[in-house]
Amino acid sequence: MSLLFPLLFLGVFAFALCRKVKLYDAFSEGVKGAVPLLLSLFPSLAAVLILSELFSESGLSEMLARLLAPVLEALGVPKELAPLVLIKPFSGSGAMAFLNDIITTHGADSYLARCASVVYGSSETTFYLSALYFAGAKKVSPLPVVIALFCNLLAAVLGCLFCRIL
Numbered sequence: 340m341s342l343l344f345p346l347l348f349l350g351v352f353a354f355a356l357c358r359k360v361k362l363y364d365a366f367s368e369g370v371k372g373a374v375p376l377l378l379s380l381f382p383s384l385a386a387v388l389i390l391s392e393l394f395s396e397s398g399l400s401e402m403l404a405r406l407l408a409p410v411l412e413a414l415g416v417p418k419e420l421a422p423l424v425l426i427k428p429f430s431g432s433g434a435m436a437f438l439n440d441i442i443t444t445h446g447a448d449s450y451l452a453r454c455a456s457v458v459y460g461s462s463e464t465t466f467y468l469s470a471l472y473f474a475g476a477k478k479v480s481p482l483p484v485v486i487a488l489f490c491n492l493l494a495a496v497l498g499c500l501f502c503r504i505l
Contacts, residue, residue: 376475383470391429391466400425414496415503416458417451423458424495428465428488435459450502457498462491 355362394400404425408418416424419441427434441455465487473479 380471380474383474384467387429387466387470391433394429395426395433400429411495414492416495416499417454419451420455420458420495420499423455424462424492427459427462428491429467431464431467434462434464453502454499457502458495461494461498463487465491 352362355365400422404422407425408421411421411424412418423434423437423441426437438455438459442452445451465484469484469487472483
């Protein structure tokens with residue numbers, strides 16, 4: 340498996356040579372096209388990263404986690420996982436740190452650690468991906484973000500249910 344990418348690279352390289360493609364020129368053209376893309380993505384990504392950091396550092400994420408804990412517990416998600424469910428759409432690294440804390444505190448085989456692992460693995464950094472997808476869009480609808488957040492919540496509820504059953 341570790342040879343997959345080098346072999347793929349060599350295969351593409353050999354194929355290009357057989358078709359007499361000027362590899363460096365083709366590579367340079369691709370890089371030229373990437374620069375405008377990076378410039379269009381930068382403001383959106385910077386905004387999401389700054390806002391997610393402010394969200395966690397301001398204490399707002401902790402306050403919302405405390406408010407959401409009873410609702411999540413009613414849905415079958417342990418109240419200890421409320422911060423994870425809330426942080427994951429904003430920050431993958433913040434969610435990973437929280438997951439690590441849960442596993443260290445409660446043990447890797449505990450129900451809470453299994454639920455936390457499933458919640459982490461079944462959700463996505465919604466706002467980061469939205470910034471990437473919508474960076475070049477002229478008109479952006481909030482509906483896809485709302486649907487993605489609902490799916491993250493549904494994944495957490497079903498994941499904890501399956502962890503309880505299995």
